[in-house]
Amino acid sequence: MKLRNFGSIFAIAAMALALVVTAPAAASQNGGSEHLSLTGYFSPGSVTSGGELAPSIDQIPPHSPLNKGLRHTSAAGTPDIPGNSIAGGTGTAVAWNGISHFDQRHAGTGAYANTQFSLEPPDQGLCVGNGKVVETVNNAVSVYDTSGHALTAVIALSQFFGLNPEVVRPAGPFGPFISDPKCYYDVAANRFFLTELELEVNSATGAFAGPSDQLIAVTSGGDPTGTWAIYTFSTTDGARAGCPCFGDQPLIGADANGFYITTNEYGIFTSAYYGAQVYAISKSALATNAASPAVTHIDAGPKTLSQGGLAYTVQPATSPDATYATANKGTEYFLSTTDWSTGPAIGIRANTIEVWALTNTGSLNGAPALTLSNIALPSELYAQPPNAVQMDGPTPLATAVHDNLELLDTNDDRMNQVVFANGMLWAAANTAVKPPNGPVVGGIAYFIVSPSDASGTLSASMALQGYVGVSNEDVLFPSIGVTPTGGAVMAFSLVGPDFHPSAAYARVSSTSGAGDIHIAGAGALPDDGFTGYDEITPSHGSARWGDYSAAVADLNGNIWMAAEYIPNATRTLFANWGTFVSEVAP
Numbered sequence: 001m002k003l004r005n006f007g008s009i010f011a012i013a014a015m016a017l018a019l020v021v022t023a024p025a026a027a028s029q030n031g032g033s034e035h036l037s038l039t040g041y042f043s044p045g046s047v048t049s050g051g052e053l054a055p056s057i058d059q060i061p062p063h064s065p066l067n068k069g070l071r072h073t074s075a076a077g078t079p080d081i082p083g084n085s086i087a088g089g090t091g092t093a094v095a096w097n098g099i100s101h102f103d104q105r106h107a108g109t110g111a112y113a114n115t116q117f118s119l120e121p122p123d124q125g126l127c128v129g130n131g132k133v134v135e136t137v138n139n140a141v142s143v144y145d146t147s148g149h150a151l152t153a154v155i156a157l158s159q160f161f162g163l164n165p166e167v168v169r170p171a172g173p174f175g176p177f178i179s180d181p182k183c184y185y186d187v188a189a190n191r192f193f194l195t196e197l198e199l200e201v202n203s204a205t206g207a208f209a210g211p212s213d214q215l216i217a218v219t220s221g222g223d224p225t226g227t228w229a230i231y232t233f234s235t236t237d238g239a240r241a242g243c244p245c246f247g248d249q250p251l252i253g254a255d256a257n258g259f260y261i262t263t264n265e266y267g268i269f270t271s272a273y274y275g276a277q278v279y280a281i282s283k284s285a286l287a288t289n290a291a292s293p294a295v296t297h298i299d300a301g302p303k304t305l306s307q308g309g310l311a312y313t314v315q316p317a318t319s320p321d322a323t324y325a326t327a328n329k330g331t332e333y334f335l336s337t338t339d340w341s342t343g344p345a346i347g348i349r350a351n352t353i354e355v356w357a358l359t360n361t362g363s364l365n366g367a368p369a370l371t372l373s374n375i376a377l378p379s380e381l382y383a384q385p386p387n388a389v390q391m392d393g394p395t396p397l398a399t400a401v402h403d404n405l406e407l408l409d410t411n412d413d414r415m416n417q418v419v420f421a422n423g424m425l426w427a428a429a430n431t432a433v434k435p436p437n438g439p440v441v442g443g444i445a446y447f448i449v450s451p452s453d454a455s456g457t458l459s460a461s462m463a464l465q466g467y468v469g470v471s472n473e474d475v476l477f478p479s480i481g482v483t484p485t486g487g488a489v490m491a492f493s494l495v496g497p498d499f500h501p502s503a504a505y506a507r508v509s510s511t512s513g514a515g516d517i518h519i520a521g522a523g524a525l526p527d528d529g530f531t532g533y534d535e536i537t538p539s540h541g542s543a544r545w546g547d548y549s550a551a552v553a554d555l556n557g558n559i560w561m562a563a564e565y566i567p568n569a570t571r572t573l574f575a576n577w578g579t580f581v582s583e584v585a586p
Helices: 101-105 283-287 301-307 361-365 396-401
Strands: 015-021 035-042 094-097 124-129 132-137 140-145 177-186 191-201 208-219 228-234 245-254 258-267 273-282 294-299 315-318 331-337 352-359 371-378 418-421 424-433 441-452 459-468 474-482 488-496 499-509 513-521 550-553 559-565 578-584
Touching: 094 513, 101 140, 124 191, 124 550, 124 559, 132 177, 132 191, 132 578, 177 245, 191 228, 191 245, 191 258, 191 283, 208 245, 208 258, 208 283, 245 331, 258 283, 258 315, 258 331, 273 283, 273 301, 273 331, 273 361, 283 361, 301 371, 315 418, 331 418, 331 424, 331 441, 352 441, 371 459, 418 474, 424 459, 424 474, 441 488, 459 513, 474 559, 488 513, 488 550, 488 559, 499 578, 513 559, 513 578
Parallel strands: 015 294, 124 177, 245 315, 441 474, 474 550
Antiparallel strands: 015 035, 035 228, 094 578, 124 132, 132 140, 177 191, 191 208, 208 228, 245 258, 258 273, 273 294, 315 331, 331 352, 352 371, 418 424, 424 441, 441 459, 474 488, 488 499, 499 513, 499 559, 550 559, 559 578
16 A cells, blocks of 8 residues: 655654454455555644635536446335424524535645535535534535634645645646545544545546545544544455445444444446445554554445345444443444345335344454344335425526526435434434325435344344424435434435425434424525536436435534535535534434
């Protein structure tokens, strides 16, 4: 693995990580082993604001991964629901505009100034600890205090991770393609973690070159404005047919012993798909910036083939405090959905979810010896959601390309963020729903699961499940934040014929379910981004919206949320998305 030159603002450290591939129950690939690297350090305090640039120099990426928007689901029926009411008042204690497309596009200083592409969707990461709020959005990051005051500039993630700039205008060279940021503050380790996927490109043309990596940044202390250590490991998997591959949408979680990343493995140049991959790393090794922590790789995809398809989007759980599952020498839980569409002989299953347990995680602090198990848990019905309709309004990009008001892409019904709190797993997914007196719309199915693996045999029960939906409007991309005592708030976007895309939320009780919907940040305009117009992005058909939102608890018993919405703010030529950060009491 190459060591990158980070320049004068970085202290260089070349330290090796060792990859360990396990083989439990024929569920692993024969990938061998390789060395991974702690490639250097970054200090956000070394970056100052680069100022504003004119929208006229904007540019969109020349490509994206072949399978980046590939769906794995198809409609399996539409549940009828009673619907939720929209309450007045925001109910937020603190709120502010987070990173916008204008901020992301113009992030970067020095050699990184004016090197960012215009990007959609704005995948949303958020983590909170020690009085600091870290927001990361494709492809930028910033740190705030809990009153919303910016403590750093909006930093380009290429600069943060020490990569070459995305594009040196007007025609290159090109730097790596990066995407899908996630952020997590671990209370026990007192560390912030930030992850991103990376695909190498031909520096002269910007075309994909084949290798792919997973990037991990870990603070050296408890302050995200201080020093971060930067790790990288390969996800290329060149041995399988249809590869080189990459790990799409890396998801993160942690227990007492480990830090976990899961991905969906796709071919970069082909339609190959190999399902969910699990990577486990000693949390204490990362927290201490150890020279050579092992990365244990488990191929989880085939573990659900007998039920109808390859496992996908296996979401690891995070914890809001230092309370973890300790059975079996340490247990990390995961959840995933099961809406496979693999042919008429197998059919479509959309009334179960998968519960997963990775056990003996204490071994990550020595010689890793992990066991991954999973069971199917009967659930309420969920189904592929329809694209979301918008309220009309000014759309200068649509006018320029002579197209109609775009729809918003709801993606599919994969599992979103999972939290292990108060002994239960909390999660939600997009779904189609049918509220009273209205059409089928995009809604949310949520699940509160009680897991057990005390004897080494995984079991689980559904403590509560339900739906969130509004007549004639769409709600999409949920994330549930949960306090240690089980107070929960679900963040999502709300849009429809009567609402511009807005940041919204609903409180969730483990006994009575989801309550009224509150609008934390009211959208001011329609979404008007380049991915929704065929003249710019051919054959897409709808605008890419955030693949996920974020909601996390702090140790004071509050829930912090971040979701995409459309503010009345400075835009670029190609997009006008913004994000909204807010805090509520559950």
